[in-house]
Amino acid sequence: MMNYLGAGAIALILIAGLVMSSKANATETLAYVVQSTEDDIELRLYAPYIVAEVDVEAQNEREASSRGFRKLADYIFGGNVPREKIAMTAPVMAQEVKTSEKGQKIAMTAPVTAMEKQAGLFTVQFTMPSKWTMETLPVPKDDSVRLRQVAEHYKLAQTFRGEASLEDVQTGKTRLISFATQKEYEIDGTAIWAGYSSPAVPRPFRKWEIMLPVSLVKP
Numbered sequence: 001m002m003n004y005l006g007a008g009a010i011a012l013i014l015i016a017g018l019v020m021s022s023k024a025n026a027t028e029t030l031a032y033v034v035q036s037t038e039d040d041i042e043l044r045l046y047a048p049y050i051v052a053e054v055d056v057e058a059q060n061e062r063e064a065s066s067r068g069f070r071k072l073a074d075y076i077f078g079g080n081v082p083r084e085k086i087a088m089t090a091p092v093m094a095q096e097v098k099t100s101e102k103g104q105k106i107a108m109t110a111p112v113t114a115m116e117k118q119a120g121l122f123t124v125q126f127t128m129p130s131k132w133t134m135e136t137l138p139v140p141k142d143d144s145v146r147l148r149q150v151a152e153h154y155k156l157a158q159t160f161r162g163e164a165s166l167e168d169v170q171t172g173k174t175r176l177i178s179f180a181t182q183k184e185y186e187i188d189g190t191a192i193w194a195g196y197s198s199p200a201v202p203r204p205f206r207k208w209e210i211m212l213p214v215s216l217v218k219p
Contacts, residue, residue, distance in 0.1 A: 028109045028129055029196075035154070041179055042157050043214075046150075050134060051125040052076070054145050058122050060166055061114040061193035068124025069112055075145045076126065080138035111194035111209065153188070156180060156212045164208045169193055172210030180214050188213040 032044040054071045058064035113125045128137060134149055156176045160168065173191035180187050192213070197206040 029111070030109075030127055031130070032155075038179075040158055041176065042159075044155050044157055046153055046155060048152050049130070049150050050128040050132060050137065051148050051150055052128060052140070052145055053123050053125040053148060054142075055121060055123050057120050059120075061122065061169060062164060062166070064114040064122035064124055065112055065193065065195060068114065068122065069126070071142055071145055072112075072124065072126040075138075075140045075142060079141045079145075081141065082138060110196045113192045113194045113211070154185075154214050154216060155192075156185070156214055157209050159207065159209050161205065161207055163203045163206065164193070164195070169210065173212070176210060176212040180212060185214040186217055188215050 030049055031047040035043040035045055037043075052072055052075055054068050056064050056067040056071075058067055109127045109129055111127070113127075114122050128147075134147060137147055140147070156179060158172055158176060160172070176191060177187065189212075192211040194209040194211055195206075196208060
């Protein structure tokens with residue numbers, strides 16, 4: 001009986017993972033073109049996009065993402081001006097949010113990124129849906145939330161599945177820095193942790209990445 005129950009539980013986890021993955025695919029993500037791939041490291045060219053970002057103090061990227069996302073979530077789920085509703089661009093994700101009657105609700109996109117600014121201080125970013133511009137985006141009510149236009153740029157990226165342990169994150173950052181040095185790319189910033197999956201996604205199916213901003217001009 002225990003074997004049957006175990007098999008059934010595994011099957012349910014697999015089905016849940018597939019369902020959550022299909023929902024995640026419906027979420028708008030950042031547009032980029034893969035320039036080259038070596039082993040499992042991609043060199044990507046990202047199109048311009050807009051982020052809402054906030055600075056937080058934390059021990060690591062995961063803690064920063066948790067703290068920063070609370071303020072960013074308040075902004076996209078209604079903590080903004082003007083007071084009007086707009087259509088969601090990711091309907092599956094809209095099912096998981098609480099609509100504010102006063103604020104303007106903005107569609108969720110992936111990834112949420114945590115970029116280290118200095119020891120103990122991180123910048124957490126949430127990318128805005130592509131339909132918005134700096135002129136049309138609602139104004140944050142929280143002064144600590146900033147809107148910023150990001151220009152076209154290159155990033156090295158490595159994709160992972162499963163739980164993002166601190167050791168795995170550090171190993172990923174070290175590998176990208178080593179790869180960039182080997183290729184003689186100029187490193188344009190600190191490494192970024194990017195999470196794509198909601199907490200509802202079973203851990204084995206969660207997607208996350210380590211990114212590193214680079215320039216192809218040799219230093």
